[in-house]
Amino acid sequence: MCGIGLLPWLSRTDPALTVLRARSAERDPTPETLRAIRDQLGLGDGPLPLLGRWLGGLLRGDAGTSWVSGTDxxxxxxxxxxxxxxxxxxxxxxxxxxxxxxxxxxxxxxxxxxxxxxxxxxxxxxxxxxxxxxxxxxxxxxxxxxxxxxxxxxxxxxxxxxxxxxxxxxxxxxxxxxxxxxxxxxxxxxxxxxxxxxxxxxxxxxxxxxxxxxxxxxxxxxxxxxxxxxxxxxxxxxxxxxxxxxxxxxxxxxxxxxxxxxxxxxxxxxxxxxxxxxxxxxxxxxxxxxxxxxxxxxxxxxxxxxxxxxxxxxxxxxxxxxxxxxxxxxxxxxxxxxxxxxxxxxxxxxxxxxxxxxxxxxxxxxxxxxxxxxxxxxxxxxxxxxxxxxxxxxxxxxxxxxxxxxxxxxxxxxxxxxxxxxxxxxxxxxxxxxxxxxxxxxxxxxxxxxxxxxxxxxxxxxxxxxxxxxxxxxxxxxxxxxxxxxxxxxxxxxxxxxxxxxxxxxxxxxxxxxxxxxxxxxxxxxxxxxxxxxxxxxxxxxxxxxxGGIRLPRRRKRPADPAGTPGDAVSAGPEPERQPNHPAPLLTPVPASPTETP
Incomplete structure (x- = not known):
């Protein structure tokens, strides 16, 4: 929300000029007109006061008034x-x-x-x-x-x-x-x-x-x-x-x-x-x-x-x-x-x-x-x-x-x-x-x-x-x-x-x-x-x-390490080859009901 509130100041055009063009494209952007728009919208106060007033209005159920149409x-x-x-x-x-x-x-x-x-x-x-x-x-x-x-x-x-x-x-x-x-x-x-x-x-x-x-x-x-x-x-x-x-x-x-x-x-x-x-x-x-x-x-x-x-x-x-x-x-x-x-x-x-x-x-x-x-x-x-x-x-x-x-x-x-x-x-x-x-x-x-x-x-x-x-x-x-x-x-x-x-x-x-x-x-x-x-x-x-060709590669079979470190013990044993339609070796019992949620 802070980035959105800074948008008028981040742009390379005068916010008052943009609002004037949105309100009436034919109106001449004189310095007096642009100054009046800045005063009306409070652009001279900077983004933080504007954001604070808008957030305070939200607490009362008021999101403010449109700068262009003047409606709620x-x-x-x-x-x-x-x-x-x-x-x-x-x-x-x-x-x-x-x-x-x-x-x-x-x-x-x-x-x-x-x-x-x-x-x-x-x-x-x-x-x-x-x-x-x-x-x-x-x-x-x-x-x-x-x-x-x-x-x-x-x-x-x-x-x-x-x-x-x-x-x-x-x-x-x-x-x-x-x-x-x-x-x-x-x-x-x-x-x-x-x-x-x-x-x-x-x-x-x-x-x-x-x-x-x-x-x-x-x-x-x-x-x-x-x-x-x-x-x-x-x-x-x-x-x-x-x-x-x-x-x-x-x-x-x-x-x-x-x-x-x-x-x-x-x-x-x-x-x-x-x-x-x-x-x-x-x-x-x-x-x-x-x-x-x-x-x-x-x-x-x-x-x-x-x-x-x-x-x-x-x-x-x-x-x-x-x-x-x-x-x-x-x-x-x-x-x-x-x-x-x-x-x-x-x-x-x-x-x-x-x-x-x-x-x-x-x-x-x-x-x-x-x-x-x-x-x-x-x-x-x-x-x-x-x-x-x-x-x-x-x-x-x-x-x-x-x-x-x-x-x-x-x-x-x-x-x-x-x-x-x-x-x-x-x-x-x-x-x-x-x-x-x-x-x-x-x-x-x-x-x-x-x-x-x-x-x-x-x-x-x-x-x-x-x-x-x-x-x-x-x-x-x-x-x-x-x-x-x-x-x-x-x-x-x-x-x-x-x-x-x-x-x-x-x-x-x-x-x-x-x-x-x-x-x-x-x-x-x-x-x-x-x-x-x-x-x-x-x-x-x-x-x-x-x-579709990116797949999990098969693990290579490696001989067991006699030292038997914990990490090697996990990967030392040769993994049985798995067929696509057959499950991996089970470490827990299969649920009793075939329709039970996995």
Whole structure:
């Protein structure tokens, strides 16, 4: 909140001038007029007195008066929050349905003991997860809303107006959640309780239901992050569909430097994030609390044999081929006689509204976009793992950071460092580590409650041995796969900030700018939008299929050490080779009931 309160003083423009332009763009900004605005708003007192007066008003149920409209802030903020919560509920329903469709095949095969070493990654899911939300919203609005007329495309007047924005928000989020759940289900079906249930003839539906209950607690913290992201991070969707939600209200307040509205909207997002985080943790404890307390879990992440992967090589070759073909071309060359030309031999991807070659712009923009997205992903992975290993420290930070939409973070970074190609990277890096830290903390909690860790500790292993040889090998592969799944999302966040004008400025060929510049011509020249979106989808397919190849390596058999130190005693004995559909050697009895919660 302090950073938000400093926004007018961090920006490089006079706050009084920004407020005057928001109130009346035609009015002449004379020194007397600007001085009157400063006196009226108390800008001369500085940020701390303004923040103190605003907090004091909150205690009395008064969030202040808008600097731009002069109306009470609290009623408008409550109304916008109600709209965003309703949109969030619709998007969450779409996301849950999408996630169920993604992992339906794994549930069916696993419950019938037909699951092999691993489930191959779905290209359709990868493409869906990599689609930009704002692009998907534009396509749905123009095709279904305008051309076909099946559903309304603009406004917010009833349930029918919820469908298209809920689909635009929920489909990509559900694809990511489905991939994460699909990654955990094979381990659940290989646990002893699942084998015992199959041996006793328990119906497959019951086994699948218990496998879901076993895996969902590890996803609940990230589901809470999605809930908040669907509320405050849907600024572009609210802009496209003209929805009066909290994200758009906060963005407009930030652009106009309407401090009372901005602080109230941010406070609502922070409280929502805290409530979602607490609810997710309580639900996870309710689902597997006794097993966590008794240390009766089995690790969902066990060694698996490597499998050849053809799809990542194919997608990588296609992406490299597109970049290699476009790099020799000039991305800035203008040709006013070749505006919006269809794909041809001279221009394989067509041209944009200024006659520039789209293949060249996509290829040159890929170097910048992919390099920045990869750097942000690596930094987010390192920070997420380190902070996730300290859950007491990271949990409050995650709840706070996740409440800040990347757009608002971009405005703060822009105010401090100015606009430029690295502004979106800093903004996305501020928030990108929180899902990985949440995932790390959830896996750490479950791994600490496993039976093999209890046995290893009983044999005399110390904390550092447990961390390096047991916990990190079980946590790092799934978190790294999660980071790869997030790579297209990070590229999309960078593109979304560029789409909103907070990143690189024209004529830079950055992918977000390409989509923003060509979106108005989507009906006349659909290739101008489809080809940049296709390259983003190709990046998503590459990341998702490559993520499936990151697995926990098998331990090498080592001869026992005659000295028999405690650490060596734990790892000295040769570990029996585990098959994917067979459990690890048991150190505790199998529960009597096959449907008992693991």
């Amino acid at each position: 802030v609290l009623p408008a903020a409550v109304q916008a929050l109600a709209v965003s919560l309703l949109l969030m509920a619709g998007a969450l329903a779409v996301a849950v349905a999408t996630a169920a469709a993604v992992c339906a095949r794994t549930l069916w095969l696993g419950s019938r003991r037909r699951l092999g070493d691993r489930t191959p990654g779905g290209t359709a899911t990868a493409v869906l997860a990599a689609l930009p939300e704002f692009l998907l919203a534009s396509v749905l609005a123009s095709v279904i809303g305008v051309q076909l007329g099946w559903l309304p495309a603009l406004g917010w007047y009833g349930p029918q107006w919820m469908v298209l924005p809920s689909l635009a928000l929920g489909l990509p989020a559900g694809a990511v959640l489905g991939r994460m759940l699909d990654d955990m289900l094979p381990g659940a079906f290989a646990e002893p309780w699942a084998l015992a249930a199959a041996a006793r003839g328990v119906p497959p539906k019951s086994v699948a239901r218990q496998a879901l209950r076993r895996c969902v607690p590890g996803l609940l913290p990230n589901l809470g992050l999605f809930v908040v992201g669907l509320t405050g991070g849907s600024v572009a969707i609210e802009q496209i569909f003209d929805i009066p939600g909290l994200g758009r209200l906060t963005l407009r307040a930030a652009l106009a430097q309407d401090l009372p509205v901005l602080q109230t909207g941010t406070l609502a997002l922070v409280l929502l994030a805290a409530a979602a985080g607490i609810l997710a943790r309580l639900t996870a404890r309710w689902l597997i609390g006794p097993a966590l307390r008794d240390g009766a879990l089995h690790s969902l992440h066990r060694p698996t044999p490597p499998a050849p992967r053809v799809l990542p090589l194919l997608y990588g070759a296609l992406l490299i081929g597109v970049i290699a073909l476009g790099l020799p071309r000039d991305p800035l060359a203008l040709n006013t006689g070749a505006k919006l030309q269809a794909p041809s031999a001279a221009h394989p991807f067509g041209t944009d509204a200024l006659g520039r070659d789209l293949l060249a712009r996509i290829a040159h923009g890929a170097l910048n976009t992919l390099a920045i997205a990869l750097a942000v992903s690596v930094a987010a992975l390192v920070a997420g793992v380190l902070l996730g290993l300290l859950p007491r420290l990271s949990a409050p930070l995650v709840d706070t950071v996740n409440a800040v939409p990347p757009v608002l973070a971009g405005l703060l970074v822009t105010g401090i460092a100015g606009s430029g190609p690295w502004t979106p990277a800093l903004a996305v890096a501020i928030v990108a580590w929180s899902p990985l830290a949440t995932h790390t903390s959830a896996l750490l909690q479950q791994e600490r409650a496993t039976t093999h860790l209890t046995a290893t500790r009983a044999l005399g292993a110390g904390p550092w041995y447990l961390l390096w040889h047991e916990l990190l090998p079980a946590i790092l592969p799934p978190v790294t796969r999660h980071a790869l799944l997030r790579l297209p999302g990070i590229a999309l966040s960078l593109a979304a900030l560029g789409f909103l004008g907070l990143g690189s400025q024209p004529p830079s060929p950055e992918w977000g700018l390409l989509l923003a510049e060509n979106q108005p011509y989507a009906e006349r020249a659909p290739w101008a939008v489809l080809f940049p979106a296709a390259v983003l989808a190709l990046l998503g397919a590459l990341a998702v299929t490559a993520a």
